[in-house]
Amino acid sequence: MTALNIKRGSTSHSAYDLRDPFTEVIESHTLAVTVVNESGVLARVIGLFSGRGYNIDSLTVAEVDHEGHRSRITIVTRGTPHVIEQIKAQLGRLVPVFEVHDLTVEGPSVQRELALIKVAGKGDHRIEALRLAEIFRANVVDSTLESFVFEMTGTPEKIDAFADLMRPLGLCEIARTGVAALSRGV
């Protein structure tokens, strides 16, 4: 055996190209991260994503335990399985992070997002918007003679579907909270 006999490669690849040479599917994962509720902690988490070139599709954060001084961050991110593993490891080693859970792989979970959707229109469009809202179980939370604001809760896909239907009916503004998620059962 001599190491020098091992086949030589070309020089066209970058030594920094750390991706797997075999294409891997991009997956979407929902991560639940519990952190110390202190100023700067969210910036540290977000800085990790921007600094290392990871994606954030959505992010929600709020204090969940006032006594224990804890907040819960829910992040929806995308990447190859390798990148997702890195993201979890990088999050896990941050000093103010208590726990990192990957709800996508740790069994079934429920995911909900809240959206406020403003639709402006008159006549048939207005009636159709209201009819569809009923089907989607969206509530009217504001109404003028020319517009509605609907409130709906559901999976991101459901909100996407509703927004798509509203577009030709006069959708003018949408505000979404991002995903909040919990694992099912105990």
Add this chain to the structure above:
Amino acid sequence: MTKANAGTMSGAKMIVKALKDQGVEVVFGYPGGAVLPIYDELFLQNDIRHILVRHEQGAIHMAEGYARSTGKPGVALVTSGPGATNAVTGLTDALLDSIPLVVLSGQVPTFMIGTDGFQEADTVGITRPCTKMNWLVKETERLAETIHTAFHVATTGRPGPVLVDIPKDVQFATGEYTAPERVKTSHYQPKVKGDIDQITRLVELLEKAERPVFYTGGGVINSGPAASQLLRELVDATGFPVTSTLMGLGAYPASGRNWLGMLGMHGLYEANLAMHGCDLMINIGARFDDRITGRVKDFSPDSVKAHIDIDPSSINKVIRVDVPILGDVGHVLEDLLRIWKSRGRKVNKEGLAKWWSQIKEWQAVNCLDFKNSEKTIKPQYALQRLEALTKGMDRYITTEVGQHQMWAAQYLGFEAPNRWMTSGGLGTMGYGLPASIGVQIAHPEALVINVAGEASWLMNMQEMGTAMQFRAPVKQFILNNERLGMVRQWQELLHGERYSHSWSESLPDFVKLAEAFGCKGIKCSDPKDLDDAIMEMIRYDGPVIFDCLVEKHENCFPMIPSGKPHNEMLLGEAETQGVIKAGGAVLV
């Protein structure tokens, strides 16, 4: 209640008390408006020694040199605004090399934060990506607790720099002091014991391996002297070859029987080929840095890889491994040795004998051989002489960054951990001089030499003033080629010999510069005078600037060109023609 009242004090006093309670003996710092109350408290006591630097970057590198040579956290104190921003390079350096530092910075008073006040900067914002953790303390009551937590975080798990930003009104206000033992640190306790099943799997692999190699890194040194001792025991008992990264030199002694030398871009031929051809790679506290792996796709293609690391994000980051072991090197090696011994200390003797005869062939290439000259001092020769003349002394080496750094790693031998301080991850030019002062402050009687290039050295040369003021007899051994040597080498190999701005015109006269600082200057350009000049440097009781005029166009070999695997190493000038293609040239 009386007892509680006795613990009431000003924030500034609290800071100094907290440092004392943490066992701090030395602080490297520079005063300014936002830290005046702390300096007042430092003035009123004699337990903590303050080293006045000339630039805050110097303070951080000194603290790094102090930390790396003692294993204790380094402490620095800087003012707000420019004081803190000047610390950023040092913090980033310490983050990449996992050096425990606690940096205290002053801040404008809380009621002025956000008003763009004089010398205000968003210090926690700026330093967030270059610290392991940082805090802005807004209440005096939480100050002591935060400082104690800072020491815990800096030194626990994978070490790193932390920063505590302290507004001036918090320093003036009074509050209750919290003793270190009353601070809850339970929430940050990284796992130190490795998984026994994985360790047993590694033992099984050790027993069978035909071509094993230990690939060790800075994690062995960070784990403490016991880890280096265990590594030595493991290497000697198994008879496996061992190589190390730049950061891990000294964990296994350079004079050791199984030592292959450093690996990586400018590593030794035998070390890199052993890595490429091994069937079992045991990574102990290293992180598969790009200087080590070369082209990832072709990195050690036929080996089973085990990786011992305390940081979960280091495992599978660059190279996928077969046996990941999350834990502290010292603890894992202890378990590994115990299990291996209890199973009968088995190794594959036949395979190992063949492997060693292959390695001996590689060693016979003598890759560090160079063409010496009688007229000019070759940098390699200068280091060989420095090694020969200082061997066996109580010696610490720091370096700057560039060719001289790689030559120092190749030609100097390190017998013990914590004796070699160099900027590995960040590659910070200007690191070596202040780091040497930090080392000397920690080890006043030792011989501390900064192996430097003239260009790097000039980046923080103001710190010679610090060396003089605090009588730190550091030896600045400058290999002066009047070039940015490594830049020049890459321009020669990669950029058609167009030497764009890699030549320093109008360099200072280093001997006169030494005189200006009040220390000793030595100049040497003739190989015949070199030994005497080095001895003069060593014997002089005080700081020395040694201007060693060396061959101007020497290149550093062996070299794995960018984008190449380990088995496509260049050994000397004749092999360099046209080897690096456009694809490699985009890398650094």
